[in-house]
Amino acid sequence: MSKQELEVLGQGTDGDCCRRLATAPLDEGQATELAKAFKALGDPVRLRLLSMIASREGGEVCVCELTPAFELSQPTISHHLKLLRQAGLIDCERRGTWVYYWALPGVLDRLGAFLTAPQPAGVTT
Numbered sequence: 001m002s003k004q005e006l007e008v009l010g011q012g013t014d015g016d017c018c019r020r021l022a023t024a025p026l027d028e029g030q031a032t033e034l035a036k037a038f039k040a041l042g043d044p045v046r047l048r049l050l051s052m053i054a055s056r057e058g059g060e061v062c063v064c065e066l067t068p069a070f071e072l073s074q075p076t077i078s079h080h081l082k083l084l085r086q087a088g089l090i091d092c093e094r095r096g097t098w099v100y101y102w103a104l105p106g107v108l109d110r111l112g113a114f115l116t117a118p119q120p121a122g123v124t125t
Contacts, residue, residue, distance in 0.1 A: 037111060040087035045070060046080045053090055054103040063099045 026034070041047050052069065053061050067077050081101060084090045089108075092101045 034111075034114060037087050037089060037107075040083050040089060043080065043083075045072065045077075046084055049077070049080055050084055050089055050103065053101050054108060056102075060100045060102040063101065066101070 041050065048069070049066060052066060063074075063077070063081070066081075067074050070077060081090070081092070085092065088104065090101050090103055092099050094100075
C-alpha cells in the first residue's frame with residue numbers, strides 16, 4: 001500500500017486543470033492529476049461513499065451514518081474514505097467521537113466537465 005499523498009484537484013500550478021479538457025488534449029500533468037481521482041472512483045464502495053456524501057442534504061454526513069450501509073468493517077470504510085480524501089474528492093472534520101465528511105466544492109463539476117464532450121455542429125439532443 002502506498003503512503004503517497006495525492007494532489008487535490010484544481011490545486012496544481014497551471015490552475016486550469018479541467019477548463020479546457022473538452023476542447024484540447026490532456027498534457028501529461030493533467031492526465032496524471034485526473035487519473036488519481038478516477039482511480040479513487042474505480043472501486044464500487046468508494047463510488048457509493050462519494051455518492052452518499054455528495055447527495056446528502058446539508059452537505060455533510062457522519063461516518064456513523066455511512067458505515068451501516070455496507071457489509072464491511074469500520075476500518076475498511078475508513079480506509080476507503082481516506083483514499084477519497086487523498087484523491088481530493090472529499091474532506092472531513094472530527095467532532096468529538098465522530099468524523100463528518102463532505103464533498104469538496106467544484107471537484108465533481110470539474111470531473112463532469114472532463115467527461116462532457118462538446119456537441120458537434122448540427123446535432124441536437
